[in-house]
Amino acid sequence: MTAEGRATDGEALAGGMVNAGAVLRRGALVERPAPRTARALHAHLLALEEHGFDAAPTPVRLTEDGREQLTYIPGDVALPPYPRWAMTETALRSVGELLRRLHETSAAIPVDTCAEWPRALADPEGGTMLCHNDVCPENVVFRDGRAAALIDFDLAAPGRPLWDLAMTARYWVPVVDPASAAAFCPAGPDAPTRLRILADSYGLSRQERAELPAVIEQATTACRAFVADRVAEGDPVYTRALSERGGWQRWDRMQEWLAAHQVVFTTALLDDRPRG
Numbered sequence: 001m002t003a004e005g006r007a008t009d010g011e012a013l014a015g016g017m018v019n020a021g022a023v024l025r026r027g028a029l030v031e032r033p034a035p036r037t038a039r040a041l042h043a044h045l046l047a048l049e050e051h052g053f054d055a056a057p058t059p060v061r062l063t064e065d066g067r068e069q070l071t072y073i074p075g076d077v078a079l080p081p082y083p084r085w086a087m088t089e090t091a092l093r094s095v096g097e098l099l100r101r102l103h104e105t106s107a108a109i110p111v112d113t114c115a116e117w118p119r120a121l122a123d124p125e126g127g128t129m130l131c132h133n134d135v136c137p138e139n140v141v142f143r144d145g146r147a148a149a150l151i152d153f154d155l156a157a158p159g160r161p162l163w164d165l166a167m168t169a170r171y172w173v174p175v176v177d178p179a180s181a182a183a184f185c186p187a188g189p190d191a192p193t194r195l196r197i198l199a200d201s202y203g204l205s206r207q208e209r210a211e212l213p214a215v216i217e218q219a220t221t222a223c224r225a226f227v228a229d230r231v232a233e234g235d236p237v238y239t240r241a242l243s244e245r246g247g248w249q250r251w252d253r254m255q256e257w258l259a260a261h262q263v264v265f266t267t268a269l270l271d272d273r274p275r276g
């Protein structure tokens with residue numbers, strides 16, 4: 001193998017947990033382990049581009065050793081503890097708008113039903129649109145304080161658009177108890193207000209606003225199961241992160257807090273009064 005072909009060449013990119021240390025930048029390209037669905041995913045990413053969505057990496061090729069190459073998207077990616085620019089209202093709005101654009105385009109592309117889309121963070125109720133499912137700060141590239149692109153479609157799977165928005169809300173509002181939020185974000189965020197901003201910028205319907213808090217609870221259960229599976233497999237990155245962030249007690253606390261705040265979130269989402 002030539003020096004160029006070695007997976008160890010290139011600059012390792014920080015930010016991910018699943019592929020920690022294995023995502024490399026080589027000039028204009030990123031090379032990373034290819035997900036099992038890479039072929040179907042690359043076809044979907046190319047279709048997004050053909051339909052005018054310009055805010056995701058362009059797939060370039062699959063390598064013989066099971067990796068994939070995609071275009072590198074210049075910009076800033078927020079890593080925890082998240083910097084202030086990532087948690088501004090402008091940033092939050094831009095994430096809602098970008099997710100809406102992704103969904104409008106994705107909805108026009110038939111899902112490859114032969115692909116074995118990962119179930120890990122997929123909508124348990126299924127759906128006809130390919131959702132991203134993992135729009136966390138580490139998977140959004142910003143430019144000038146606004147979300148410019150989504151990366152890391154490894155967990156994409158068919159689902160309801162509302163499911164993808166619920167997942168996004170968990171990370172970006174974030175819809176977690178204040179003690180958990182404080183560990184990641186500067187300045188105590190007002191979760192109901194920020195959830196409303198996300199829903200408004202996405203253009204969420206009234207019916208879906210009424211459903212969103214319960215879907216966030218469902219999404220939280222799916223995220224907990226995702227971590228539990230990684231830990232049960234003996235994954236060192238997830239095992240360490242779980243213990244550093246307060247163990248299962250933190251998940252219990254997040255879920256109890258969510259259940260106790262359903263009405264507060266529903267009220268904030270449906271309130272007709274103009275915001276001051």
Ligand SMILES: Nc1ncnc2c1ncn2[C@@H]1O[C@H](COP(=O)(O)OP(=O)(O)O)[C@@H](O)[C@H]1O
Binds near residue numbers: 018023030141152154
């Ligand atoms: N196409 C890309 N353009 C720009 N940055 C990228 C790209 N792909 C990955 N990165 C950077 O590398 C980090 C890890 O990559 P990612 O594919 O998200 O790995 P993981 O699957 O471990 O989450 C991201 O958080 C981001 O900072």
Ligand SMILES: [Mg+2]
Binds near residue numbers: 138139
């Ligand atoms: Mg990632």
